[in-house]
Amino acid sequence: xxxxxxxxxxxxxxxxxxxxxxxxxxxxxxxxxxxxxxxxxxxxxxxxxxxxxxxxxxxxxxxxxxxxxxxxxxxxxxxxxxxxxxxxxxxxxxxxxxxxxxxxxxxxxxxxxxxxxxxxxxxxxxxxxxxxxxxxxxxxxxxxxxxxxxxxxxxxxxxxxxxxxxxxxxxxxxxxxxxxxxxxxxxxxxxxxxxxxxxxxxxxxx
Numbered sequence: 001x002x003x004x005x006x007x008x009x010x011x012x013x014x015x016x017x018x019x020x021x022x023x024x025x026x027x028x029x030x031x032x033x034x035x036x037x038x039x040x041x042x043x044x045x046x047x048x049x050x051x052x053x054x055x056x057x058x059x060x061x062x063x064x065x066x067x068x069x070x071x072x073x074x075x076x077x078x079x080x081x082x083x084x085x086x087x088x089x090x091x092x093x094x095x096x097x098x099x100x101x102x103x104x105x106x107x108x109x110x111x112x113x114x115x116x117x118x119x120x121x122x123x124x125x126x127x128x129x130x131x132x133x134x135x136x137x138x139x140x141x142x143x144x145x146x147x148x149x150x151x152x153x154x155x156x157x158x159x160x161x162x163x164x165x166x167x168x169x170x171x172x173x174x175x176x177x178x179x180x181x182x183x184x185x186x187x188x189x190x191x192x193x194x195x196x197x198x199x200x201x202x203x204x205x206x
Contacts, residue, residue: 002031002166004158006174009033012131021135023171029053031145031165032132033175034069034124036098036183036200038161040169041069041140050112050141056168057143061112067100067120069140071133076121079139081106087188090205096125098179098200102187118189128175144182156180 003023007016023030024043029052031040040056042049054061070076073091077083080103083091091101105119113119122142124130133140145161155161158174165172184201187194193206 002162002169003171004162004166004174005171007128009127009175012128017128017131017135020132020171020173024049024132024136024140028170029056029168030132030140031161031169031172032129032140033126033158033173033178034098034122034129034142034183035096035126036124036179036181037144038155038158038178039067039069039129039140039142040145040165041142043136044068044110044139044141047110047112050110053141053143062115064143065120066141066143067122069122069124069129069133069142071130072096072123075133075139076103076123079106079108079119080104080121083188090186090188090193094201094205095123096130097123097205098125098181098183099205100183100185102185102189102196104189118187120185122183124183126175128173 005016027046027049029042031038042053051061054064100120100122102118102120105116156178162172182199184199185196187196
């Protein structure tokens with residue numbers, strides 16, 4: 001059964017964050033708050049954990065469209081090809097914020113994602129999520145827990161999330177009520193930005 005841990009966003013407790021990071025380092029799955037909906041995530045370097053998330057979502061790992069949760073822009077450059085000035089300006093305006101940007105992946109992608117030409121990158125405006133990634137030292141691979149094919153409808157209440165997910169994951173963070181609108185998805189991998197889904201993030205950043 002999963003652990004249920006309360007962390008306050010305005011001042012994330014370091015010991016509590018360390019507990020989350022330990023779970024991730026040991027291949028655990030964690031449900032955590034973002035600046036949009038709650039996410040289900042694992043350490044990007046752990047194959048077994050990635051396979052568990054893919055199984056829960058009912059998708060093949062190499063075909064899964066998971067996001068990479070990064071802590072800042074320099075973190076992003078570890079996984080994407082050199083980006084041009086126009087793209088960089090958009091990212092700088094928008095992040096951290098409620099956006100997923102689709103960018104061309106580079107050769108440093110984990111082997112599970114080598115076949116993918118693009119990756120979805122997020123830097124959420126949420127102190128808990130960012131602190132977890134900072135302490136972990138590499139991105140979290142993440143998926144929202146409310147997709148159309150989901151095991152769960154939109155759920156903003158961490159206690160309800162825990163009730164439904166306690167036997168599927170290793171930890172659920174109560175970071176307060178979540179939002180019920182997903183991120184705005186913008187594809188920056190082509191010549192022009194393409195809005196894939198309009199969500200919480202304003203299109204003024206383009």
